[in-house]
Each structure stands twice: as structure tokens, then as C-alpha cells.
Amino acid sequence: MDTGLFVRRSATRWEVEPHGPMRVPAVIYADQALIRDMDRKVYEQLCNVASLPGIVGAAYAMPDAHWGYGFPIGGVAAFDREQDGIVSAGGVGFDISCGVRALLTGIDARAIEPVKSRLADELYRTVPAGVGSVGEIHLDDAAMDAMLTGGARWAIDAGFGEADDLIRLEERGKIDGADPAAVSARARQRQRDEMGTLGSGNHYLEVQHVVEIFDAEAAAAFGLQRDDIIVSIHCGSRGLGHQIGTEFLKQMVVSAAEHGIALPDRELACAPIRSELGRSYLGAMRAGMNCALANRQIITHLVRQVFARVLPEAELPVLYDVSHNICKEEEHCVDGCPRRLFVHRKGATRAYGPGHRSLPERLRPCGQPVLIGGSMGTASYVLAGMVSSEEQAFSSACHGAGRAMSRHQARRRWRGREVVRELATRGIQIRCPSMRGVAEEAPGAYKDVAAVVRAAEAAGLARAVARLDPLICIKG
Amino acid sequence: MGVEGTGPGIEQAFEQAAVALTAIVTDPERVEPAQAVGVLCEASDAELLLVDWLNAVVFEMAARRMLFRRFRVVIDNHRLQGTLWGEPVDRSRHRPAVEVKGATYTELSVSRQADGRWRARCVVDV
Numbered sequence: 176m177d178t179g180l181f182v183r184r185s186a187t188r189w190e191v192e193p194h195g196p197m198r199v200p201a202v203i204y205a206d207q208a209l210i211r212d213m214d215r216k217v218y219e220q221l222c223n224v225a226s227l228p229g230i231v232g233a234a235y236a237m238p239d240a241h242w243g244y245g246f247p248i249g250g251v252a253a254f255d256r257e258q259d260g261i262v263s264a265g266g267v268g269f270d271i272s273c274g275v276r277a278l279l280t281g282i283d284a285r286a287i288e289p290v291k292s293r294l295a296d297e298l299y300r301t302v303p304a305g306v307g308s309v310g311e312i313h314l315d316d317a318a319m320d321a322m323l324t325g326g327a328r329w330a331i332d333a334g335f336g337e338a339d340d341l342i343r344l345e346e347r348g349k350i351d352g353a354d355p356a357a358v359s360a361r362a363r364q365r366q367r368d369e370m371g372t373l374g375s376g377n378h379y380l381e382v383q384h385v386v387e388i389f390d391a392e393a394a395a396a397f398g399l400q401r402d403d404i405i406v407s408i409h410c411g412s413r414g415l416g417h418q419i420g421t422e423f424l425k426q427m428v429v430s431a432a433e434h435g436i437a438l439p440d441r442e443l444a445c446a447p448i449r450s451e452l453g454r455s456y457l458g459a460m461r462a463g464m465n466c467a468l469a470n471r472q473i474i475t476h477l478v479r480q481v482f483a484r485v486l487p488e489a490e491l492p493v494l495y496d497v498s499h500n501i502c503k504e505e506e507h508c509v510d511g512c513p514r515r516l517f518v519h520r521k522g523a524t525r526a527y528g529p530g531h532r533s534l535p536e537r538l539r540p541c542g543q544p545v546l547i548g549g550s551m552g553t554a555s556y557v558l559a560g561m562v563s564s565e566e567q568a569f570s571s572a573c574h575g576a577g578r579a580m581s582r583h584q585a586r587r588r589w590r591g592r593e594v595v596r597e598l599a600t601r602g603i604q605i606r607c608p609s610m611r612g613v614a615e616e617a618p619g620a621y622k623d624v625a626a627v628v629r630a631a632e633a634a635g636l637a638r639a640v641a642r643l644d645p646l647i648c649i650k651g
Numbered sequence: 652m653g654v655e656g657t658g659p660g661i662e663q664a665f666e667q668a669a670v671a672l673t674a675i676v677t678d679p680e681r682v683e684p685a686q687a688v689g690v691l692c693e694a695s696d697a698e699l700l701l702v703d704w705l706n707a708v709v710f711e712m713a714a715r716r717m718l719f720r721r722f723r724v725v726i727d728n729h730r731l732q733g734t735l736w737g738e739p740v741d742r743s744r745h746r747p748a749v750e751v752k753g754a755t756y757t758e759l760s761v762s763r764q765a766d767g768r769w770r771a772r773c774v775v776d777v
Contacts, residue, residue, distance in 0.1 A: 244755040244776060269752040269776045306676060306747030307716050307740030364714045375749045376777050414713050417752040421706050428699070428756065441756035582652055582749070582777065611748040651750075 176215040178207060187238075187634035191218070196226040196439065203236040204567065204634035209626060212579070216242035217249075223439040224252050228447070229260020231509055231516055235568040237523050238630035239577035239622065244268065245442030248522035251571040253507065255516055256448040261436065262456055263445035264427050266519035267502050269420035271463030273378075273411030274345075274498035274524075275546035276471045277557065278478065278491040282404040284384045287646060290485050291604055294382065295647040297481045299606035302380055302474055303372040304651035310371035312473065319363050322370070323355040326465030327496075330472035335371075340475070342535045343493040344468060345525070352504075353465050354458025358415065359422055362459075365414030366466065371473035375651035377575075377616060378410040379548075380474070383555060383643035393541040393559045393640045397494055405643055406491065407555060408474050409548050411500065412467040419463050423456045448517055457502070464501060471496060494557075495544035499524045499574035507569050518569050526560035526572035526637045545637045547628060548575040551605060551650070552598050552618030555643040556628050563635035572637035576624035585620035586611060594618075598648075607650035616650060653758060654705070655772040661761065664769040665701060665731070666722040669708050672754075673719055675777060676712070677745040682720035684736030692731040697761040701771050704731055705754035709775075713750070716740050752776040 181189035181203070189210055191201040201221040203210060217240050224246055225234040231253045240249030245265035254260030287294065303310050312333075314322060322329045327348030331338055341348040373380055385403040388394045399405070412419075427444035431437075434447055446452040475493070482489045502519045509516075518525075527534055527543040534543055542560035549555040553576060564570045580588075591610025594617050598605055607613050632638050652675055656667025673679045688711050692703040704724065712718060719737030726732075740747060757774040764770055 244757045244774065265756075305742065306745075306750045307742055309716070361710060361714070365710070375747075417713070418710065421709075421753040424753075424756070425699070425703070425706075429695070441759070444756070608742055609746050609748040611746070615748060 176210065176213050176218055178210055180218050187630055191222060193225065197222055199225050199230050200233045201225045202233045203240060204630065204636060205238040206630045206633065209238050209630055212622065213240060214242045217247045220245065220247040221250065223443055224250060226439055227261055227443065227445060228436060229254040229258045231255050235571065237571065237573040239573040239575055239627045241577045243521065245440050246521045249573060249577060250521045251519065251523045251568050253516040253518045253569050254448065255514060260448050260517060261445035262448050262453045262502055262517055263443060263519060264420055264423040264456055265442045265444045266521055267420065267460060268500050268521050269417045270411040270500050271416030271419060271460055272467035272498040273500040274467060274496065275548055276408045276475060276496035277494040277546050278406040278475060279398045279494050280404045280406060280482070280489045280491055282486055282489045284402045284404055286486065287382065287404055291646060294481070294485045295604040295606050297485055298380060298478065298647065299649050301481050302477050302649060304649055305375050305608045308372050309368040312370040313368055314370060320355040322469050323358060323462035323465055324353050325349055326468035327472040330469040335473045335476035340472065340493045344496040345498060348468050348472070350461045350464045352458065353461035355462055357455045357459035358419060358462050362415045362418035365418045369413040370470060371477060372413060373410050373474065373649070373651045374413055375612065377550065378651055380649040381407045381645050382647035383407055384646050385641050386644045387642040389639040389641065390559065396538060396541040397544055397557060397640060399557065399641045405494065406478055407546070407548065408471050410470060412463040413470060415466045416463040419459045423459065426452055460502060464498065467498065495546060497524055497546055508565060516569065520571055522574050523571045524574045525570060526564045527570050528560045528562035528564055545572050547573060547624065549624050549645065550576060550616060550618050550621045551645060551648045552601065552603060553621060553624050556624065556639060557641045557643065558628065558631065558637035559640050560637055561635055564637060567635050573627050573631045576621040576627055578620060579622045580620050582615040585615045585617050589614045589617040589619070603645050604647045605650065612650060652777055653772060653774050655770065657768050657770045659768060661697065661769045662724040662726055664771040665704055665724045668701065668705065668771045669722040672705055672708055672751060672775065675751055675775065676747045676749060677718055679720045681745050682718045683738045684721040685738045686736065688715065688735045690733045690735065692733065694729055696729070698759050700729055700731055701761050701773060702754045702756060702759065704733060705773065705775065707733065708735060709751050709753055711735060718745055749777045
């Protein structure tokens with residue numbers, strides 16, 4: 176888009192002064208090339224977000240921002256309950272608490288080569304992925320309620336993992352304030368057989384190789400060494416989250432006028448945090464977050480089972496688990512004063528800097544791990560939160576590369592089999608039930624993740640710790 | 652991803668939009684219209700009704716683990732009665748590419764075109 180739409184405050188901070196119904200500025204963190212490549216819709220959507228009631232500071236977009244539904248993907252916005260602030264089902268999206276969990280293995284990349292094919296096959300066979308797949312776990316109503324309030328803790332109590340896993344999970348694996356009663360029968364029905372499933376689209380399970388360390392101190396604190404093998408799991412709250420999003424989006428669209436909210440875009444559907452609907456959504460959304468945490472915990476257990484068969488010397492402790500589609504009540508410093516805010520991150524990752532009290536002791540000196548997903552052929556990154564991220568964007572950073580072209584365009588450009596073959600020549604093994612799905616997720620359909628990471632670092636959102644290249648990618 | 656249906660009436664446009672929804676997941680020609688499923692939707696205007704209809708199809712696909720090929724829609728004063736014909740997902744035969752999470756209010760429109768035909772479109776999240 177045209178950089179003339181913005182006032183450039185620094186090499187990576189582009190600002191739009193409030194105009195029309197905007198209550199606060201809109202700010203995009205990106206370099207010039209990334210801004211030029213962004214769709215103008217990002218600008219329009221961010222200005223719309225800036226007009227929502229009770230917004231604090233500014234409406235922010237991360238360097239991987241692209242055109243989304245209502246909010247841009249890569250959008251961050253915080254709202255104050257005491258100033259009639261809102262919570263938005265559109266600002267969280269359908270994939271509630273979609274996020275990334277990374278597992279260390281203690282295995283050197285050279286040990287993988289002889290068993291790579293077998294490992295890929297076993298992971299593909301063991302972790303259910305794609306349309307129509309079901310998990311081994313089937314939840315009745317009581318177990319569903321326990322899962323929705325207990326999150327990963329419920330999963331561990333049910334035998335999926337170790338209590339130590341919880342230390343490295345956002346919210347220690349369970350967010351308070353979940354309200355299972357706010358989760359409809361239809362949302363429960365969609366989830367009944369989907370625990371421990373990966374989903375499809377951009378979700379994946381990857382075995383990755385640490386190819387570069389940028390920050391030795393943080394890497395050591397995170398347990399990362401060059402040539403280590405890492406496992407990354409990218410998925411969310413599955414059908415339950417999708418249905419919660421669908422239902423509350425509709426209720427918020429229909430009730431906006433009676434709450435006195437003029438929606439600039441229906442997809443920005445929202446309700447006052449203090450309203451019954453707002454409270455109900457928060458309770459359901461938090462239940463969705465617990466579902467996502469439980470889901471990634473079960474998948475972790477399945478991955479460990481596979482490694483125990485194929486590479487029994489591996490131990491798979493959790494590096495970290497963090498969501499990038501969520502609204503969280505957090506304390507932030509605004510103009511020198513602490514305030515409780517409801518921070519929406521839609522395609523953006525929380526990035527607490529060093530010293531934050533919510534971080535586990537071992538990670539506290541270096542800041543929170545920020546897990547940036549790639550796409551099959553492209554690298555993933557581990558970043559670390561920075562103190563400066565707090566004032567830049569309520570401690571938030573990017574979440575991935577972001578799509579550069581639509582699924583339709585990708586399908587016309589690539590053939591799935593050719594993508595699989597080309598990646599195999601680079602040592603990357605793909606397992607996916609649909610070749611069309613592979614074409615739509617071709618690495619070339621995404622932006623350059625390295626450029627996104629460079630811009631995030633230059634903007635003071637998070638600093639690069641390590642780059643991970645894919646070796647095995649399981650897609651749904 | 653955008654879906655669009657057109658037809659001589661609003662009901663046919665809705666039916667075709669649902670075929671487009673299936674086409675995101677698989678080639679509709681691969682789906683046998685063996686079983687019928689009924690849905691009911693209600694909304695205050697035609698656009699909201701389209702989102703409701705597509706979300707009803709998404710729900711039936713997900714909850715029943717089925718794919719649908721043929722659709723019939725009857726609309727009476729913002730109440731929609733729909734019938735979906737399809738079969739359970741067969742992963743080897745249908746080779747489903749991606750699941751649809753839900754229909755959004757983005758680029759949403761239901762309108763009569765200059766040639767008199769109806770067009771129903773919106774973006775769905777995958």
C-alpha cells in the first residue's frame with residue numbers, strides 16, 4: 176500500500192493520526208518494503224479498530240499484518256472495562272487460542288537422518304490431522320466441563336503428560352474465569368471427538384533443526400543449541416473454538432445497536448466488557464483457551480509416544496506454549512500508571528520482556544519465548560520478548576510470516592506433488608492427506624518470515640534467538 | 652476464502668453458495684448425495700441469513716463428519732429451511748483439502764444484479 180497514508184515516526188513505526196470516528200492513532204510496525212507489500216485493507220481495518228469504544232493507546236499491527244476479518248491478522252488492541260471498553264469475538268476470531276508449542280528433544284540433527292522417514296510416517300499415523308479425523312478421546316458432558324475449566328492440567332491429570340510441563344505453558348496451562356455453562360451444546364458436539372487433533376489449513380506438526388543462534392544467552396536459558404532437534408505444534412481449540420466464535424459473533428452483531436455501538440464493519444462485532452454478553456463471551460472464550468491448551472497437551476503426549484518408539488533416547492520437555500489468537504486481561508503500564516486492560520491479539524504473540532513476574536524463574540532473565548511459525552519449506556524462529564515491547568504494543572510481537580497470496584492463487588500456481596518433491600530434495604519430508612492442501616500451503620504463498628523477524632527486532636517488539644529449519648512437516 | 656452463488660432467485664443463489672463452500676473442501680462431484688440432513692435458520696436480513704445458512708452447513712459437515720453436494724433452500728420471511736444431501740467423509744476418495752471454520756461478515760452481500768439474477772457472497776475462514 177501507499178506509504179503516504181502514514182506519518183513515519185521511525186524506520187519501523189508508521190502512524191495514522193486519529194481522524195473521523197477514530198479514538199486513538201493506528202500504528203503499524205514494519206519496514207518500508209513490508210508496508211508496501213501490505214494490502215490497503217490492513218490500513219482500513221486498523222483505522223476501524225481504532226474507532227472501537229474504550230480502546231487504549233493505539234490500534235497496532237505487527238510486521239506480518241495482512242487483511243483479516245474485521246481486525247487485520249497481526250492486530251493488537253487493548254480495551255479498558257472502566258471506560259466502557261469492549262470485548263470483540265471478531266477481534267479473537269474463530270480459532271480461539273490458536274498457538275504454538277515447542278518441545279525440546281536433546282537430539283542432534285544427525286541422529287534424525289537415518290530414521291527421518293519412519294519418524295514422519297509414525298507421527299502422521301499417530302497424530303490425527305485433517306478433515307474427518309477423530310481423536311482417541313471421546314468426552315461426555317462431565318469430562319467436557321472438566322476439560323473446559325482445567326485446560327492442560329486436566330489433560331495431565333488424565334495421563335497426557337507430566338506436571339512439570341505446566342511450568343512452561345502460558346497461564347501454567349489453565350486460564351481462570353472459564354465458564355463451561357457459556358459454551359453451547361453445538362460447540363460441545365463439534366469437540367466431542369476432536370481432542371488431540373491437529374486440524375488443517377496452516378496448522379502443522381513439525382520436526383525442526385536449530386540452524387542458527389542469534390542470542391547465545393537467551394538460547395541457553397531456553398535450552399536451545401545449534402543442531403538441536405525441536406518439535407513444534409501449531410493448532411488451536413478446534414471445532415469448539417470455531418463454534419464459540421460463530422455463535423458470539425452473531426450475537427454481538429445483532430446486539431451492537433442496543434449496546435450503543437456503531438460497528439464500522441460487522442466483523443468487528445463486540446459487546447461492552449461489563450455487559451452480560453461480554454462477560455458470557457469472556458467465559459466461553461477462556462473455556463476455548465483451556466480446550467486449546469488441553470489439545471496441544473494431548474498432541475505433545477502423542478508425539479512423545481512416537482519418539483519413545485523411534486528415538487527412545489529423546490526426552491521432550493516443553494520449551495514454551497503461547498497463543499496468538501486471544502483476548503487476555505492483563506496489567507499494563509499506560510502513561511506511567513498500571514491499568515487492567517483486555518488485550519486482543521489476533522495473529523499476534525504475547526512477548527513479555529525480561530523480569531516479567533508471570534514468567535517461570537528460569538526464563539525470567541531473558542524474557543518470554545515468542546514462537547514464530549513458518550510454513551513447510553520456510554524457517555520458524557524463536558524470539559524473546561523485550562522490555563521495550565511493553566510500551567510499543569502492550570508486550571506483543573508477530574506470530575508468523577503471514578500469507579502473501581490467497582489459497583486460490585496458490586492452487587493455480589503450484590501442484591502439491593511438485594511441492595512435496597521439491598521439498599524432499601531439500602531434505603524436508605511432508606505428510607499430508609491432500610495434495611491440493613499442500614499446494615494451497617506452498618511456502619511461496621507466504622511472506623518472507625526473515626524480513627518479518629528483522630522488522631520485529633528493529634521495532635523493539637522482540638529479539639531473535641534462534642532460527643529453525645523444517646525437516647518433517649505433518650499437515651492436516 | 653470467498654464463496655459466491657448466483658441463481659434466478661435468492662434461494663438458488665444460497666444453494667450455489669453452499670456448493671462453493673463444499674468446493675473449498677473437495678470436488679463436489681466426488682460426493683454422493685446419499686443422505687439428507689435438514690437445517691433451520693432465522694435472521695433479521697438476507698445477509699445475516701446467508702451467514703447463518705453457511706454456518707449451518709459448516710456445523711453439519713463438522714459435527715456429522717459429512718460432505719454435501721446438493722442443497723435445497725426455501726426462504727419464507729427471513730426463515731430458511733434447508734436440506735443438504737451428502738455422505739460421510741471418505742478421506743481416500745474425497746481427499747479433503749481443508750476444513751472450514753466458519754462464515755464471516757467480510758465482503759458479505761446478497762443482491763439482485765442488473766440482469767435480474769441474484770448473487771450471494773461472503774468470505775469464509777479456513
